[in-house]
Amino acid sequence: MTLIVSESPVLDPRTLAEALQLRAAHPEAMPLAGGTDVMVYLEAGVIDPPRWLNLWRLNALRGLSRSGDTLRIGALATHTDIGRNADAQTLAPALVEACRTVGAAQIQNRGTLGGNIVNASPAGDTLPVLLALDAVFELHSAARGERRVPAAAFWQAYRKMDLASDELLVAVHLPAPGAGDHTHYRKVGTRLAQAISKVVLGARVRLDAGVVTEARVAYGSVAATPVRCPKTEAALVGRRAGDLAAAADLVAQDIRPIDDVRSTAEYRRDVAARVLRGWLGTLTA
Amino acid sequence: MKTSITFTLNDREVTVDTLPMARLLDVLREDLRVTGTKEGCGEGECGACTVLVDGHPVNSCLVPAIQLQGARVQTVEGLAQDDRLHPIQEAFLKHGGAQCGICTPGFLVAAAELLAREPHPSRAQVREALAGNLCRCTGYQKIVDAVVEALA
Numbered sequence: 001m002t003l004i005v006s007e008s009p010v011l012d013p014r015t016l017a018e019a020l021q022l023r024a025a026h027p028e029a030m031p032l033a034g035g036t037d038v039m040v041y042l043e044a045g046v047i048d049p050p051r052w053l054n055l056w057r058l059n060a061l062r063g064l065s066r067s068g069d070t071l072r073i074g075a076l077a078t079h080t081d082i083g084r085n086a087d088a089q090t091l092a093p094a095l096v097e098a099c100r101t102v103g104a105a106q107i108q109n110r111g112t113l114g115g116n117i118v119n120a121s122p123a124g125d126t127l128p129v130l131l132a133l134d135a136v137f138e139l140h141s142a143a144r145g146e147r148r149v150p151a152a153a154f155w156q157a158y159r160k161m162d163l164a165s166d167e168l169l170v171a172v173h174l175p176a177p178g179a180g181d182h183t184h185y186r187k188v189g190t191r192l193a194q195a196i197s198k199v200v201l202g203a204r205v206r207l208d209a210g211v212v213t214e215a216r217v218a219y220g221s222v223a224a225t226p227v228r229c230p231k232t233e234a235a236l237v238g239r240r241a242g243d244l245a246a247a248a249d250l251v252a253q254d255i256r257p258i259d260d261v262r263s264t265a266e267y268r269r270d271v272a273a274r275v276l277r278g279w280l281g282t283l284t285a
Numbered sequence: 286m287k288t289s290i291t292f293t294l295n296d297r298e299v300t301v302d303t304l305p306m307a308r309l310l311d312v313l314r315e316d317l318r319v320t321g322t323k324e325g326c327g328e329g330e331c332g333a334c335t336v337l338v339d340g341h342p343v344n345s346c347l348v349p350a351i352q353l354q355g356a357r358v359q360t361v362e363g364l365a366q367d368d369r370l371h372p373i374q375e376a377f378l379k380h381g382g383a384q385c386g387i388c389t390p391g392f393l394v395a396a397a398e399l400l401a402r403e404p405h406p407s408r409a410q411v412r413e414a415l416a417g418n419l420c421r422c423t424g425y426q427k428i429v430d431a432v433v434e435a436l437a
Contacts, residue, residue, distance in 0.1 A: 006306040009286060010351045032349070039347040040328045042306070052306060056352045080341065104417025105395065106332055109341040110348065193416030194330055 006042055010052040016060050016170065020142040022053055024166040029053040031168065033076055036103065036111035037119045061114070061170055064088055069176040075114025075169045079126075080105070082113060091176050092133060094183040094202060098126045101185075104193040114169045120159045120225070127155070127226035128202030129185055130172065131218035138171040139163060148173070155225035178214075180207045184279045188271055190262075197221045198263035199271050205283060210241045217276060222255040222268050229254035232276070241283045248277035292353045294319065295363030305351035310334045312350050313360060321361040321390050325419070332418035335391035336360045342395045342417070361390035364397055373397050376435035377428070384422035392418045396432045408433055 011029055013019035022029070030049035032038055033056065041047045055061065061076040066087040073082060079099035082088050088096050102108055102116070102125045116124045117137065135151040141164060149162050156162060163169065177183065184203045189195030200220040206213050215236035217229040231254050235247040257268035291300040294317065301316045313319045313336070325333030327346050334345040337359040364371035373396045376382065383389040392415060399406055399414040406414070411432045420428060 005304050005308070005311070007286075007304055008306065010288075010305040010349075012305075012351060035347050035349060035352070036329055036344075039308070039349065043308075043327055043346070052351075054305075054349075054351050103329070104332070105414060106335055106342050106344045106417045107329060109338075110343045193413075194419075 006048060006052070008049060008051050010054050012054045012057065014057055016058055016140065016168075017142070019053065019055060019058055020140055020166070020168060023168055024142045026051055026053065027165040031055055031118070033112045033115040034078060034110040036107050037115060037121075055168070066091070071174040071176065073113055073172045073174065075117075075171055076112050077114075078110060078112055079103075079108035079116075083108065092129075092174050092183075094185040094204075095126060095129045095133065095174070097185045098129045098187070098200075098202070101125055101187045101192065107194075113172060117154070117172070118161065118163060118169055120155055120161050121220075122158065122223060122225055123197050123200070123221040124226060125187060125197060125200055125220065127151075128200055128218035128220045129183075130174075130202070131226055131228050132183065132202035132204040132216040133174050134216070136173040137169055138173060139167045140170045141167045146170075152228055158224040177204075178206055180213075181205070182207065182283055186275045186279065188275065196262060199268050199275065201272065201275050201279075203276060203279065205236060205244070205280070207241055207283065212236045212239050212241075212244065217251070217254075219251075219255055219272055221262075222257040222272055224256070227255060236280075244280035244283060245277045248273045248280060251276055288351070290350050290353050292355060293357045295359055301350070303350045305349065307350045309336065309338075309345040309348040309350065309353060309358070312353070313345065313358075319360060319362055323387050323390055325387065325391075330419070331388070331391075332395065333388050333391045335394050335418060337394060337398055340398070340401075342398050344417075359394070361393050364393060371397060372435045373400060373432065376431040380427045380431035380434065382424065382428045382431035384420070384424045388418060388420045388422075392420070392428055396435070399432070400435065406433075 011022045029051040031053045061074045064085045071091045079102045083099040116126050130151045137149045186201045188199040202218045204216040215233040217232045220226045232250045251273040252269045257265040287302045323333045325331035329344045329347045336345045
């Protein structure tokens with residue numbers, strides 16, 4: 001094993017205000033949270049930033065809180081923090097399930113939700129769920145204060161996102177499920193733990209008197225970014241529970257999978273539709 | 286530039302001068318010469334280098350030294366008390382839970398954490414808690430047997 005150790009200095013802020021100032025002053029610094037992606041890139045020689053910005057001490061970015069109808073998840077909340085949080089279990093069971101399939105315990109204990117979001121991997125397990133739940137990201141900068149971006153507008157192209165070089169992701173806001181909401185998470189990989197997804201689905205369907213009034217269908221690992229499926233969603237709205245499964249036929253028009261080391265485009269198209277069809281078939285009025 | 290990092294290793298305070306981005310794995314093995322923790326893949330896939338940081342199992346190949354300031358680190362060396370093996374270690378001996386041994390320290394540490402958190406886990410919970418630890422000799426049945434018995 002070749003040992004690569006970065007000799008670059010580390011900026012080590014204690015407060016968010018300090019971190020935002022350092023972020024603005026040193027746009028070349030690589031932000032570091034739980035390290036479960038960044039340390040792998042470093043050791044693989046993929047990155048060698050001239051400076052690091054350690055966010056691990058920013059306790060204000062940790063933890064989850066519920067206010068009224070919204071669950072606020074600090075960007076530094078680990079997958080374990082989320083998986084074991086009672087409010088998350090009640091308000092966002094699909095996200096809890098996703099957090100429990102990221103890597104295994106060692107990764108869940110260190111990797112953060114914010115890290116998963118800004119790592120912006122098209123295969124990030126939690127990301128389709130954030131799209132399905134209409135998550136909103138709270139971004140801060142020293143110069144412009146706070147702004148909010150819906151998850152649906154955040155990932156713009158392969159590993160490109162709506163995040164300025166002086167901004168940090170501070171929190172994720174999840175609206176509470178509405179009456180009649182049904183949510184689903186499904187990861188397809190080679191095994192349950194430590195597998196990068198071949199296909200990952202996050203979905204939400206709102207039923208009112210047995211008819212779909214709102215639908216979110218989102219996937220990972222089937223395009224250059226995590227994606228929503230507008231055609232499939234539109235086809236679901238107005239349909240009756242018991243007669244939803246056919247909408248899954250449109251998934252192939254909404255996704256752009258490729259062949260890679262983990263799977264093929266053909267398999268992904270087929271399985272993406274199947275996992276959705278299977279779940280839609282379980283929904284009854 | 287090296288920096289001074291102070292943390293608790295198996296209930297003893299230690300201070301090392303190391304690069305801030307040095308891996309905890311190397312701080313343990315190279316700086317402190319505490320070599321019970323092994324390196325497997327070096328990329329967070331195999332769990333061989335598992336240690337506890339503030340009570341949670343983590344891959345020590347993915348934790349930079351700068352994040353250890355004030356942390357509580359426990360390694361396989363901290364499991365036995367004086368001459369008494371930890372119950373998990375006794376059970377691994379009894380069931381033949383170790384073959385080549387490279388993955389064993391990581392399994393022991395992950396299993397010990399499960400014991401502390403969940404006194405009577407199901408076989409499925411044991412498998413989930415150990416899902417991040419790979420045994421290249423594929424001795425999983427005996428490992429799970431050992432953990433289930435130790436926790437019974």
